Amino acid sequence: MCRVSPALPAPALPFPLLLCLYAAAQMLRPLPQKEDLSNRELLAVLARTLPDLIHSAPRLVLLMLGMAVVQGLMPALTILLGKWTVDGVGAALAGREANLTLLAAAWAGTALLTQVTGVGAQVLQGYAADHFTVQTMGRLMNKMGELPGLDVLEDPRFHDDIEILQMGAPRRPLNLVSTLLYLIRSVISAVSVSATLLSIGWWVPLVVVAGMLPALLKQMEFYKLGWSIFIQRTQDSREVNYLQRVAMRHEYAKEVRLYGLLPYLQSQYLSRTLTYQQTMRGVRNKQLLGILPYQALSLLVTAGLFVYVVNRAQHGTYTAGSVVLVITALAGLRDELRSISEYLSTGTEHLNWFAKFHRFLDATPGVTLAPDPRPLPRELSLTLQDVSFGYRGQSPVIEHLSLTIPEGQTVAIVGENGAGKTTLVKLLLRFYDPSEGRILIGGAGEQTDLRDLDVNAWRRQVAAVFQDFARFEWTLRDNVTLGQPEDAAKLSHAVEASGLGAALNHVDGGLDARIGQAFGGVDLSGGQWQKLATARALYREARVLILDEPTAALDPRSEKEVFDAFAALSQGRTTLLITHRLGSVLMADRVLVMKRGRLIEDGTHTELLTRGGEYAELWELQASQYAESPVSA
Numbered sequence: 001m002c003r004v005s006p007a008l009p010a011p012a013l014p015f016p017l018l019l020c021l022y023a024a025a026q027m028l029r030p031l032p033q034k035e036d037l038s039n040r041e042l043l044a045v046l047a048r049t050l051p052d053l054i055h056s057a058p059r060l061v062l063l064m065l066g067m068a069v070v071q072g073l074m075p076a077l078t079i080l081l082g083k084w085t086v087d088g089v090g091a092a093l094a095g096r097e098a099n100l101t102l103l104a105a106a107w108a109g110t111a112l113l114t115q116v117t118g119v120g121a122q123v124l125q126g127y128a129a130d131h132f133t134v135q136t137m138g139r140l141m142n143k144m145g146e147l148p149g150l151d152v153l154e155d156p157r158f159h160d161d162i163e164i165l166q167m168g169a170p171r172r173p174l175n176l177v178s179t180l181l182y183l184i185r186s187v188i189s190a191v192s193v194s195a196t197l198l199s200i201g202w203w204v205p206l207v208v209v210a211g212m213l214p215a216l217l218k219q220m221e222f223y224k225l226g227w228s229i230f231i232q233r234t235q236d237s238r239e240v241n242y243l244q245r246v247a248m249r250h251e252y253a254k255e256v257r258l259y260g261l262l263p264y265l266q267s268q269y270l271s272r273t274l275t276y277q278q279t280m281r282g283v284r285n286k287q288l289l290g291i292l293p294y295q296a297l298s299l300l301v302t303a304g305l306f307v308y309v310v311n312r313a314q315h316g317t318y319t320a321g322s323v324v325l326v327i328t329a330l331a332g333l334r335d336e337l338r339s340i341s342e343y344l345s346t347g348t349e350h351l352n353w354f355a356k357f358h359r360f361l362d363a364t365p366g367v368t369l370a371p372d373p374r375p376l377p378r379e380l381s382l383t384l385q386d387v388s389f390g391y392r393g394q395s396p397v398i399e400h401l402s403l404t405i406p407e408g409q410t411v412a413i414v415g416e417n418g419a420g421k422t423t424l425v426k427l428l429l430r431f432y433d434p435s436e437g438r439i440l441i442g443g444a445g446e447q448t449d450l451r452d453l454d455v456n457a458w459r460r461q462v463a464a465v466f467q468d469f470a471r472f473e474w475t476l477r478d479n480v481t482l483g484q485p486e487d488a489a490k491l492s493h494a495v496e497a498s499g500l501g502a503a504l505n506h507v508d509g510g511l512d513a514r515i516g517q518a519f520g521g522v523d524l525s526g527g528q529w530q531k532l533a534t535a536r537a538l539y540r541e542a543r544v545l546i547l548d549e550p551t552a553a554l555d556p557r558s559e560k561e562v563f564d565a566f567a568a569l570s571q572g573r574t575t576l577l578i579t580h581r582l583g584s585v586l587m588a589d590r591v592l593v594m595k596r597g598r599l600i601e602d603g604t605h606t607e608l609l610t611r612g613g614e615y616a617e618l619w620e621l622q623a624s625q626y627a628e629s630p631v632s633a
């Protein structure tokens, strides 16, 4: 509550008093919470974030803090120098002694120091940004390394977060530290500038701050909206960006043109964007108009004080220098308080980002690394014991699956689309853990639950050609070796056996040619990409080979060559071949037929044909397609 000086002339009393009361009442009104986190939670995030950031560049942060303190004191010093100079000029004009040269030098020194510390702070920020980015990105990458499975990455709760984290990692840490330093600078500046007003009267800073605060708190509310708008935008913008991508990217261009999709995409894009913009415009305008009365109050207080000081100066109570001081201090204080409210709000935004960062770092994956991994068994036979699994706790897509695949066996897995064949492979690679049952690795007497093994050691024993293999836009060589030490003989065999060798003849630069369009490389055909994925699997010396539709994109000659290569490679290795081309099943020792997540048939090709079940039916169906084809026209 404000107290009014008894020395204040009677007519001036009610005005500041009323304003103080009004301002106090406004300040007591609770602010609507627009941000995700409470102030206490934000402070907890700050307490966790700051030590990490300081630790990554302690000297830089200390230097930046020193500069912020110096910069914070400069405005008050400049204001006082202004007052003293004006009063000095007055004294000199009246024939009294005044050291104006010293004042001018001090003013110039202050201006210079402000400039130097400003530039210095920016240089330091550049260095700090490099440290922070490396540290933050490093922690994100480390976390990725702690996520052996795919569950967290596929969790819809993290889809938006991952995009926000990726975009923010290079800038949020520096933004947070700079905002805090700016905040410290502005608080020091506001306090010291307010202190200069004490020379007018002890009540002056109180009245001024009380008059300006409501507008600034309101302003802060508006800034706080920024984060909610940003979050909202990320959710909406993923949809909108997707539409944009479909309209503009090469990979969709053929269908977009053939099916005349552009008008549809445009209308979807426009309607979503316009709805979003309309909502945001409404919120923004309401907020901005809401600030107006508070700004009027702030203006009234400063104008009132100005009139009062000018009036009293005319009667000789204050010097001309004091009038200059009030003018500059009021302007300075208003700017600083506005900056404080802005920094508090943007700081909140950065802390909200860090809250997401921590949430991701703290995410506990369903698939965890074994704390004390058991050694890999000598023999790598695979056993599923009553395994069931459903994605993200949904209804099971694998149900009560039990089977054993001895090391060295070649097994074909067949079945209709969606039967669970790829899911079975993903479970064997421990991208997910079964919801029920166990997967055991090892021969009799040494079987170990897959969950208890070092998952990376296990995966090093496996090579795979996935149905949706990755297309790394690196050189052909890097695409095959994938960061492993290069062995020229192995590389050349993998390239030839996969059928990639023929394609290389037409590519400038051979194995060192960059592929893919993202960096202006040569693009490969679908089949060539698949051969590349095959070469990758062939290059890896693995004891288990997983082939999920490995020849779907290959021409018949390439398919034959690749299967010959697989047949040679599968000797002595456990091979799982998922395929709809039943002709290729003949290379398998055993066939598993899956239907709706269950194993319905298990035997050799001949046994299953004789049994006359699902497999025999599928075989007949495919064979009849060839038989019915006219042999000669």
Ligand SMILES: Nc1ncnc2c1ncn2[C@@H]1O[C@H](COP(=O)(O)OP(=O)(O)OP(=O)(O)O)[C@@H](O)[C@H]1O
Pocket (backbone or CB within 6 Å): 154, 391, 397, 415, 416, 417, 418, 419, 420, 421, 422, 423, 424, 467
């Ligand atoms: N990441 C995922 N999240 C949720 N559901 C999934 C996911 N992957 C697959 N599914 C679902 O699991 C079921 C089994 O899919 P899976 O890919 O294992 O079948 P598949 O037998 O390999 O089929 P296809 O022959 O078509 O490749 C399907 O119903 C599919 O929709």
